[in-house]
Amino acid sequence: MTQDDRREAPATARNREPILQVLRDVLPLSGRVLEVASGTGEHAVHFAAALPDLIWQPSDPDPEARASIAAYRGDAGLSNLLEPIALDAASSAWPDTPFEAVVCINMIHISPWASTEGLMAGAAKALDSGRPLVLYGPYRRADRAIEPSNEAFDEDLKLRNPEWGLRGVESVRACALDHDLAFDQLVEMPANNLILVFRKR
Secondary structure: OOHHHOOOOHHHHHHHHHHHHHHHHHOOOOEEEEEEOOOOOHHHHHHHHHOOOEEEEEEOOOHHHHHHHHHHHHHHOOOOEOOOEOOOOOOOOOOOOOEOEEEEEOOHHHOOHHHHHHHHHHHHHHEOOOOEEEEEEOOEOOOOOOOHHHHHHHHHHHHHOOOOOOOEHHHHHHHHHHOOEEEEEEEEEHHHEEEEEEEEO
């Protein structure tokens, strides 16, 4: 892999520190973390560098994304950041290795609902009781009007793909519960995003 394989997601520079602050509170002190839909790999490098006692396993179904992750990994030289693996959240073919946590950033709204269902099913198999699944992104909430920026974003997503769009927190919570993942907490984040934390029952 070369530096030319590296992709950039401008939002990463803005959200990685706020996300990291929450991860420090909810992730275990050590163990293996599976990141689902790692995208460019910028989050993976940042989190692995900041949390050296955790072994970070990035993944993505897109070969170009995995090439980007591998390029960033090569530059970073972090011993706790593993080679990216191919993983489609909607697939039943998840790693057999158990993990102490699963993290998924900005996937649920840019994928079909089947990916959310697959994420919940896969995380439930990968995690032991009490271990967290951490989700980050924009969501709808039944108890308040959607923010204008998120409403415009939602409309744009649906124009790009009718199966995409902002999901309701309540729908995500129900899907998680169907897979024995109990809702733990909601954290308000900058730019009208949320972190949702679930734990295996």
